[in-house]
Amino acid sequence: MxxxxxxxxxxxxxxxxxxxxxxxxxxxxxxxxxxxxxxxxxxxxxxxxxxxxxxxxxxxxxxxxxxxxxxxxxxxxxxxxxxxxxxxxxxxxxxxxxxxxxxxxxxxxxxxxxxxxxxFSEDVADYALALLIDVLRRVSASDRFGRSGMWPKYGTYPVGSKLGGKRVGIVGLGSIGSEVAKRLVAFGCSIAYTSRKKNPAISYPFYANVCDLATNSDVLIVCCALTVETRHMINKDVMTALGKEGVIINVGRGSLIDEKELVQFLVQGELGGAGLDVFEKEPDVPKELFTLDNVVLSPHLAVLTxxxxxxxxxxxxxxxxxxxxxxxxxxxxxxx
Amino acid sequence: MxxxxxxxxxxxxxxxxxxxxxxxxxxxxxxxxxxxxxxxxxxxxxxxxxxxxxxxxxxxxxxxxxxxxxxxxxxxxxxxxxxxxxxxxxxxxxxxxxxxxxxxxxxxxxxxxxxxxxxFSEDVADYALALLIDVLRRVSASDRFGRSGMWPKYGTYPVGSKLGGKRVGIVGLGSIGSEVAKRLVAFGCSIAYTSRKKNPAISYPFYANVCDLATNSDVLIVCCALTVETRHMINKDVMTALGKEGVIINVGRGSLIDEKELVQFLVQGELGGAGLDVFEKEPDVPKELFTLDNVVLSPHLAVLTxxxxxxxxxxxxxxxxxxxxxxxxxxxxxxx
Structure with missing residues (x-):
């Protein structure tokens, strides 16, 4: 031919x-x-x-x-x-x-x-775990401290908080949430979840209401779909229920959280910390968070491998x- | 009285x-x-x-x-x-x-x-995992990027590498190493180890020689005791065997690694990255590492909760x- x-x-x-x-x-x-x-x-x-x-x-x-x-x-x-x-x-x-x-x-x-x-489920779940340990143990903040050369001058860095034993509430137990749960078990966390409906095949405690889940959790990991119903589901009431030591990880979508309220809670010390891979107005990250060491800010990277x-x-x-x-x-x- | x-x-x-x-x-x-x-x-x-x-x-x-x-x-x-x-x-x-x-x-x-x-075993194992995901997925580096306000200007951050499927070599399968292994399994990694002697109760492949372990690993997690025998056990030969994409995590003691060689390998791009909680001359951290984004530097925090x-x-x-x-x-x- x-x-x-x-x-x-x-x-x-x-x-x-x-x-x-x-x-x-x-x-x-x-x-x-x-x-x-x-x-x-x-x-x-x-x-x-x-x-x-x-x-x-x-x-x-x-x-x-x-x-x-x-x-x-x-x-x-x-x-x-x-x-x-x-x-x-x-x-x-x-x-x-x-x-x-x-x-x-x-x-x-x-x-x-x-x-x-x-x-993307495994990579997003890995990233959620990394953000969570980072917030609890201050990895990114201590890396900043380490590479700033401040260690010899100021001595040790403030202690963090242990992951094992934490009560983690998973918001959306779909493909990503299930991978998150699998990893958390290996770290000795106790798990509960909220979802559109209870999955009878899953033994973790189910809360129909995210506020009830927050009340009974030390950490919320947000990994559900963004819909008209889930927009701003993590609102002021949920953050109050989670409490001053509570940690929020978001690997879903920025608008699942009322970001303005989240910033207020974090700036005023009404939350323990947050690990955020997504934001309401990407690529804009709220500037008020730039100076907080109990926050990890990531430019929507959880799926990128x-x-x-x-x-x-x-x-x-x-x-x-x-x-x-x-x-x-x-x-x-x-x-x- | x-x-x-x-x-x-x-x-x-x-x-x-x-x-x-x-x-x-x-x-x-x-x-x-x-x-x-x-x-x-x-x-x-x-x-x-x-x-x-x-x-x-x-x-x-x-x-x-x-x-x-x-x-x-x-x-x-x-x-x-x-x-x-x-x-x-x-x-x-x-x-x-x-x-x-x-x-x-x-x-x-x-x-x-x-x-x-x-x-300390669980906390150190948690921290080792956090350092590993951080190095592979660039969490600390992307946090620096996120809080620098560069996202809107420069767009997305370079992609990282997936944890699942990685061949992880654990150097010292004691109390900490066993907790590290337990966590890695949940992330879908394959595990091998070196130790003073093979533990017949453990099914992970055993390598008597750390160089052989490195040859067959993508990642080394160093968590053994520092003794006369283990000082500088992670030397030039081990790093060469681990290869250009290889990652080293050290939550043991700084002197388990020949730090001078490690710095050379990292600066010259002969290693994929490193997550270091310990250093040879603490609190001094090698300044050559301060500008590297494939390195996480932490001031001996792994046990602190x-x-x-x-x-x-x-x-x-x-x-x-x-x-x-x-x-x-x-x-x-x-x-x-």
Whole structure:
């Protein structure tokens, strides 16, 4: 076969492949394309029309027959975007939380939504544990102390508090929360949880009300989905119930916590500490927290490892392949 | 009974109690005295003679009949100190490592030595895990990034590496090492170890040689006792065997590692990272490490929690009570 014939064949094959629309904000790069291109024709409007207006125009002209959309990171999918895609049947998400997608509209139109599944769960759970031990034992703060050269001058650093024996309340015992629990057991913590509903297969004590969970916990680890119902669920009352020695770890979404109240509680010493990987207005971190040693501030890193991205590629590819061959999806989100 | 009679009784009772000599450097405060004083007559030379010369003189005059010594923190007990205490039968240590005690002289004279036993093991293991996740996932470094306000300007922080699946070599599978292993299992790590000898009750792979362990590990966690044999056991050859991506965590003693070589390896990028709670010349931390983001520097904090100090009090009291009543000691160190 000549070179031109090979190219022609490739071109024909490429045209025969199912089309997947890439949806992303310009700040999110899409690094999985090589592998996906062997199975799908990828259409990335940003490569044609970098401006929002021209993207809408592009979608209107070229995407009316598109059935599958791959949403990169937390790029918002509004009802307006969805209205430009009348044939859309599936939104394949690349994150654990899919609060950036208009799920009400998806449900109304019967559009399937998938998320990252378990791809990030272990890494997020590891990070939650690291933040928790860090806050209790002041690892980041003592690292600052250590590398500032202050040790010889000021002597030992204030003592922290032991993890073992702590009563940890897990807010959302899903894929991430379950991995968090598994790790906490090895550290000798006692575990309780709140969730949309009690899981009869789980023996940890269940609290229907997050305030009751906080009252009976030394630590809250927040790792549930952000929805209309869970927005600001960690509010003033929950923080008061958790108490002055209480610690909050957030690896879910910033808006699960009333951040303004959290800052007040921390600044006034009404909470023991906080480990925060997520914030309400990322990338903005409340400046009032910059000087507090009982707080660990992390720029939304809990999912970021090469291993979790490799796992994510498998989930994305698996979901798209399953969709186009009518097989069971790997990580369909239940739209209630 | 009149007040003076009560005082007289207390005074007589106090005199009848067994004598325990307190041995400490001036920088180490002794905070357990109240509880111990109900059982023992505590003699603290520092309260009488703060200068080293006069302490020696005090010991010569007042401590020749002392059989029990309580050593606070890593206060050195040299053969010279021991020579001033001809009746000494037991050194009750307050730390996990007892490398500050002249063990050869203790063994020669048949002096029993006890350490902190398991009092610190869980806290040190927790801290080792925190340091490890911190180095792999850059928690302290990203906290610096987060609180510097650089996130909005520079975007996301470099990705770290997943803990799960890592091959972790534990150097010293004693009380602390066993707690470290228990935690690592929950994170999905595979574990191997080196120790003075293979423990037939343990199923983890055993390497007699630390270099072989390093060759087959992604991470080394150093938590063995410092002895003449283990000094600088983590040397250039071990670091080379561990390799460019390898991570070293040290919660044992600074001198277990050839620190000068470690600094060279880290500065030249020949190691993946290090989490160090101990250093060769504490409180001095090598300045070359201050600017490295793949290093966590902590001022010997791994044991410092109120909970571990409460557990330590029990061990100290238990050992002294057992010694004076000829019962089995709680945490006798085997002097080989």
């Amino acid at each position: 000549s070179e031109s014939e090979t190219q022609s064949n490739q071109s024909r094959n490429q045209q025969d492949l199912p089309v997947v629309l890439i949806h992303r904000l310009p700040i999110f790069n899409f690094s999985f394309s090589t592998r996906l291109q062997t199975h799908f024709t990828l259409v990335d409007p940003l490569l044609h029309s970098p401006e929002p207006d021209s993207i809408h125009s592009f979608l209107s002209r070229h995407a009316t027959s598109v059935s599958a959309l791959l949403c990169v990171g937390p790029s918002p999918i509004t009802s307006q975007t969805l209205s430009l895609l009348p044939s859309l049947q599936i939104v394949v998400g690349t994150s654990a939380g899919i609060d950036h997608v208009d799920l009400i509209e998806c449900r109304r139109r019967g559009i399937i939504v998938t998320n990252a599944g378990h791809a 090469p291993e979790s991205f490799a796992a994510l590629q498998e989930v994305i590819l698996g979901n798209l392949m399953a969709f186009f061959t009518n097989k069971p999806l790997l990580s369909q989100v239940q739209l209630e | 009149s007040e003076s009679e009560t005082q007289s009784n207390q005074s007589r009772n106090q005199q009848d109690l067994p004598v325990v000599l307190i041995h400490r450097l001036p920088i180490f405060n002794f905070s357990f005295s109240t509880r111990l004083q109900t059982h023992f007559t505590l003699v603290d030379p520092l309260l009488h003679s703060p200068e080293p010369d006069s302490i020696h003189s005090f010991l010569s005059r007042h401590a020749t009949s002392v059989s029990a010594l309580l050593c606070v923190g890593p206060s050195p007990i040299t053969s010279q100190t021991l020579s001033l205490l001809p009746s000494l039968q037991i050194v009750v240590g307050t730390s996990a490592g007892i490398d500050h005690v002249d063990l050869i002289e203790c063994r020669r004279r048949g002096i029993i030595v006890t350490n902190a036993g398991h009092a 109120p909970e571990s100090f409460a557990a330590l009090q029990e061990v100290i009291l238990g050992n002294l009570m057992a010694f004076f009543t000829n019962k089995p000691l709680l945490s006798q160190v085997q002097l080989e």
